[in-house]
Amino acid sequence: MTSTNARRAAIYTRISLDASGDGLGVTRQEEDARAIVSSRGWEVAGVWSDNSISASDARKVRPGYDALVKAYDAGAFDALVCYDLDRLTRQPRQLEDWIDAAEASGLALVTTNGEADLTTDAGRLFARIKAAVARAEVERKSARQKRAEIQRARSGKAPVKGHRLTGYELGGRVIESEAAIVRRIFAEFLAGGAVHGIATRLETEGVPTRSGRRWNPATVTTILKNPRYVGRVVYDGQVLEGVVGQWEPIIDSADFDLVQAKFNDPARKALKVSTARKHLGSGLYRCAECGGPMKLKGGRSYQCLGHVSRLQAVVDDYVLEVIAERLRQADASELLAPEEADLEPLVAEAERLRSRIAVVDEEYMADLIDARLRRDKVARLQAELTELDGKLASHRTGSALGGVLASPDPAAAFLSSGLMAQRAIIDSLAEVRLHRGVKGRNVFDPESVSVIWRGTD
Structure with missing residues (x-):
C-alpha cells in the first residue's frame, strides 16, 4: 500500500537521436525510472518524454521538458526521476532552476544511478560539476564540428549536413x-x-x-x-x-552577377513598385500600319488607337504556338547567338555606377550637397547606367532563350515558362505585327498576324 506521505514523482526521459525510430531508448529509461519510484514507495505523477531531441542547445524546443516545467509550477509533483542529469539538461542555467526549486520546496531529484540531493551543498556541487562537464563536452564537440566544416569549405566541398539547397542533394549532386x-x-x-x-x-x-x-x-x-x-x-x-x-x-556566373547587380540597383531599392508586364503582347506586339506598340484595352483586346484592334486570347495562343513550333525544329539550337563580348567589365562598370549613385545619396543625407546638385549628379550617372543596361539587355533575353534551349523539350519548356520569360524569348526571336481583322468574320485568320523572324532577309 502506498503511504499517504509518499512523494508524487515525475519521470522524464530523453535521448538525443533515435536512429531506429522505435523509441526503445526512452522506453528503457522509463522502465529504470519506474523501478526507482517503486523501490521508494512513491507514486508516478506522470511521464514526460523527448525522443530524438538534443538538450545541447537551449534555444531548441523540447515539448516534453517544457510540459514538465509547467507541471511542476502547477504543483503536479515533488520528486523528479531521470536516467542521468544530462538527460534532464545540459544547460547550467536550467540546472540552477531545478536547484532553486529544491531549495525552495524540497524537490527530490533522483537519477537511476544514484540520488542527487539538491537540498545539500554537496549534492548541489555534484550536480553543478556534472552539468559543467556535460556543457564542456558539448562545446568541445561543437568546436570539432566547426573546424571540420571550415576545412570542408576551404577544400571546396559541398555541405553534408543541414538543410539542402534547392537543386542539390546534400553533398552537391544535382537534382x-x-x-x-x-x-x-x-x-x-x-x-x-x-x-x-x-x-x-x-x-x-x-x-x-x-x-x-x-x-x-x-x-x-x-x-x-x-x-x-x-x-x-x-x-x-x-x-x-x-x-x-x-x-x-x-x-552561369555572368547571369548570377547580373542578378546581383539588379538587386543592388539603388533605383530598384528606392522604387519598390513592380514594372513587370501582365500580358504577353502588351508593348511587345506592333501595329502593322503605324509600327506603334499594341496596348491592352478593356482587359480583352490589343489596340492601336485608330488602326488595329484584336482579341487578346486568340492572338496570344497563335503567337505562342508559332514560337513553340519554331523551337521544335531540328536547328533550334542555332537560334542562340554565340557569346561575343566579355560581360564581366560591363557588370563591373554597372556596379561602379550604382555605387557612385549610392555615394551621392549619402552625401545628400549628410548635408554635404544640396538637392539640386544631387539631382544633377544622379541624372548624369543614371543616364550612363541606362546606356549600359541597354548593352546588357541582349544577354538577358538570350539567357531566357538559352534556358529553354537547354531543356530536352524546348517547345514544352517555352510553353511552361513564366510570362516575362516568354516575352523575352518572343522578342529575341521575332517581331509580331497585328493587322486589321476582316469585318463580319468571327473566325481567326492566321494571315492577320505576322511573325517576322529576326536575322532573316
Whole structure:
C-alpha cells in the first residue's frame, strides 16, 4: 500500500537521436525510472518524454521538458526521476532552476544511478560539476564540428549536413528536376520578371518547393541571391574568395552577377513598385500600319488607337504556338547567338555606377550637397547606367532563350515558362505585327498576324 506521505514523482526521459525510430531508448529509461519510484514507495505523477531531441542547445524546443516545467509550477509533483542529469539538461542555467526549486520546496531529484540531493551543498556541487562537464563536452564537440566544416569549405566541398539547397542533394549532386526550376527563376528574373510575380506563377502552376511549403517572394529571393548556384563556396554567410566549389554549377556566373547587380540597383531599392508586364503582347506586339506598340484595352483586346484592334486570347495562343513550333525544329539550337563580348567589365562598370549613385545619396543625407546638385549628379550617372543596361539587355533575353534551349523539350519548356520569360524569348526571336481583322468574320485568320523572324532577309 502506498503511504499517504509518499512523494508524487515525475519521470522524464530523453535521448538525443533515435536512429531506429522505435523509441526503445526512452522506453528503457522509463522502465529504470519506474523501478526507482517503486523501490521508494512513491507514486508516478506522470511521464514526460523527448525522443530524438538534443538538450545541447537551449534555444531548441523540447515539448516534453517544457510540459514538465509547467507541471511542476502547477504543483503536479515533488520528486523528479531521470536516467542521468544530462538527460534532464545540459544547460547550467536550467540546472540552477531545478536547484532553486529544491531549495525552495524540497524537490527530490533522483537519477537511476544514484540520488542527487539538491537540498545539500554537496549534492548541489555534484550536480553543478556534472552539468559543467556535460556543457564542456558539448562545446568541445561543437568546436570539432566547426573546424571540420571550415576545412570542408576551404577544400571546396559541398555541405553534408543541414538543410539542402534547392537543386542539390546534400553533398552537391544535382537534382535535375529542381535545377530546372532554379534556371527558370533566374531566366524569368533576368527577363524582367518581378520576384513576387515569379513566386505567384510557380505557386499557381503547382510547382513543388524543396520543403513542400508554398512559394513566396522570400523563397525566390533566397534562390536568386545564393552564390552556391555558380560554384562559389559560402561559409558563415561569406563567399570564400579563391575557393572553387567541387560541385556542378546550375547557373552561369555572368547571369548570377547580373542578378546581383539588379538587386543592388539603388533605383530598384528606392522604387519598390513592380514594372513587370501582365500580358504577353502588351508593348511587345506592333501595329502593322503605324509600327506603334499594341496596348491592352478593356482587359480583352490589343489596340492601336485608330488602326488595329484584336482579341487578346486568340492572338496570344497563335503567337505562342508559332514560337513553340519554331523551337521544335531540328536547328533550334542555332537560334542562340554565340557569346561575343566579355560581360564581366560591363557588370563591373554597372556596379561602379550604382555605387557612385549610392555615394551621392549619402552625401545628400549628410548635408554635404544640396538637392539640386544631387539631382544633377544622379541624372548624369543614371543616364550612363541606362546606356549600359541597354548593352546588357541582349544577354538577358538570350539567357531566357538559352534556358529553354537547354531543356530536352524546348517547345514544352517555352510553353511552361513564366510570362516575362516568354516575352523575352518572343522578342529575341521575332517581331509580331497585328493587322486589321476582316469585318463580319468571327473566325481567326492566321494571315492577320505576322511573325517576322529576326536575322532573316
